[in-house]
Amino acid sequence: MRVLGRPVKLVVVLLAAVALLIFLHYTRVLLPVEGLIQTVLTPVEHRLYALGTSINHWYRFPGARDLTEANQQLEGRINALTVENAQLKTLLAEQGLENQQVEFLAAVGLEAINAKVVGRNLETNERTMIANKGSADQVRVGAPVIAERGMLVGRVVAVRTHSAQIRLVNDSLSSFGAMIQNEGEDRGVVVGDRGLSVKMDLIAQGVPVVVGDVVVTSGIETDVPRGLVIGQVDRVVSEPNNLFQQAFIKTLVDIDALVVVSILNPQYDE
Helix, strand or coil: CCCCCHHHHHHHHHHHHHHHHHHHHHCCCCHHHHHHHHHHHHHHHHHHHHHHHHHHHHHHCHHHHHHHHHHHHHHHHHHHHHHHHHHHHHHHHHHHHHHHHHHHHHHHCCCEEEEEEEEEECCCCCCEEEECCCHHHCCCCCCEEEECCCEEEEEEEEECCCCEEEEECCCCCCEEEEEECCCCCCEEEEEEECCCEEEEEEEECCCCCCCCCEEEECCCCCCCCCCCEEEEEEEEECCCCCCEEEEEEECCCCHHHCCEEEEECCCCCC
């Protein structure tokens, strides 16, 4: 008679144990033990179930994995549109300023080259800016520069092929022949005050200068036409022992915020 092998015995024992457990389960003998086991394993089962559900959801909907990338792409597009919108507004504003300049120049019979400001030097004593038109556009040194319907803002002091350096009216080295639009059309010289302000010097003592008087170019300089507005008198300094009095001028345009200017042809006849 052949003796059963060890593996076969193990299988028989396991089958017998399983059969016994099934029998005891249906006869409810194991009910207390099963309840205890279920109590212990329930939290573990819950966590495993939640994890499985998440994994299943992730793989069932592969598009969800792309939501982050899609959201990033959408944000990038929104940012691009925001930039484009800002650029469009800037272009429209510049176009509006250029149109105003064209209308003014046509009305007063002046010829000029419209240019955009592309750089600045705003150091303490120096106020200059760079425009994007140069000798290739017939810009010449000495040409006066205006903005916003004839407001004088500076003069060209250096020219390259496609750019020009403009010294602003509040630069310490800037000077223009000027006159006050009053009954006597009293004259003087408008100079920059260390980049901080503009003042009119050499006004004869005793001349009535009133706050609010408009100051314009006098036309005494060959390159600068008469009547370009420089600003309004903001404060008058008059010392009895001095031969001349002085007036501080408030410009009527924000010189440090210019984006479009017109460079006049520097050849004029009185």
